[in-house]
Amino acid sequence: MTVKIYGPTASRAARALWIVHELGIPFEHVAMEMKDLKGAEYLKINPNGKVPALVDGDFKLFESMAINLYSISPPSTARTASSRQVSRIRRCAISGASGA
Numbered sequence: 001m002t003v004k005i006y007g008p009t010a011s012r013a014a015r016a017l018w019i020v021h022e023l024g025i026p027f028e029h030v031a032m033e034m035k036d037l038k039g040a041e042y043l044k045i046n047p048n049g050k051v052p053a054l055v056d057g058d059f060k061l062f063e064s065m066a067i068n069l070y071s072i073s074p075p076s077t078a079r080t081a082s083s084r085q086v087s088r089i090r091r092c093a094i095s096g097a098s099g100a
């Protein structure tokens with residue numbers, strides 16, 4: 001499955017883009033304009049209106065380091081419901097630690 005990575009390359013989205021590129025994970029880059037980050041459509045993906053965000057099927061994740069931890073997990077484990085919950089918890093932990 002192709003994952004979508006949202007965010008311009010001149011942003012923290014570069015981290016998420018770099019890792020999927022390095023790992024050979026099929027991806028679609030949705031570059032986004034910074035002015036569109038607070039639009040209703042994008043807020044459904046990241047309610048904070050920031051980039052990057054990842055969409056993998058019906059799973060949405062934001063926080064660049066949480067996205068990278070998700071991306072480096074083997075698909076067979078990362079894409080299970082329990083692993084996705086772990087990814088959300090990591091996202092909360094990383095947001096708290098970074099103050100973002």
Ligand SMILES: N[C@@H](CCC(=O)N[C@@H](CS)C(=O)NCC(=O)O)C(=O)O
Nearest residue numbers: 011012050051052063064065098100
């Ligand atoms: N800790 C977050 C930071 C995300 C962040 O602040 N992204 C910036 C771009 S590098 C952004 O979306 N800024 C838009 C805004 O704050 O309105 C992460 O690493 O993903």
